[in-house]
Amino acid sequence: MDSNRQQKVGKLFQEELAEGFRKWTKEEFPGNLISVTEVKVTPDLSVAKIYVSIFPSNRKEEIIKVIKQNTPLFRGILSKGAGKTMRITPELIFKLDNSLDEIDKIDKALRGQGENPIL
DSSP states (O other), rough: OHHHHHHHHHHHHHHHHHHHHHHHHHHHSTOOOEEEEEEEEEETTTEEEEEEEEEEEGGGGHHHHHHHTTHHHHHHHHHHTTTTOOOSSSSSEEEEEOHHHHHHHHHHHHTTTTTOOOO
């Protein structure tokens, strides 16, 4: 269970990164949408795991690789935006959130489409 401080910092990071991704995606990957679905911060606030969802998902592996290469850029965005409330900017670890893909798979199975062995 996350503390109130972890939750507040996670929410702040989520808002700052969402705006940063919106601007960055417009230049780097026009036509794609990157959303920050969740941010989990360690109790000592030194590491933040950022879960991102990428739409459309046909280029998600390529985009997440570029995001990981640009981690210093996003850490800089956080330090400017959240620098007023944090002494140090945590290490960022980006993870791909596949929950939308799983929801789509379940939805197709319920409609009788896709690879449904029961029907």
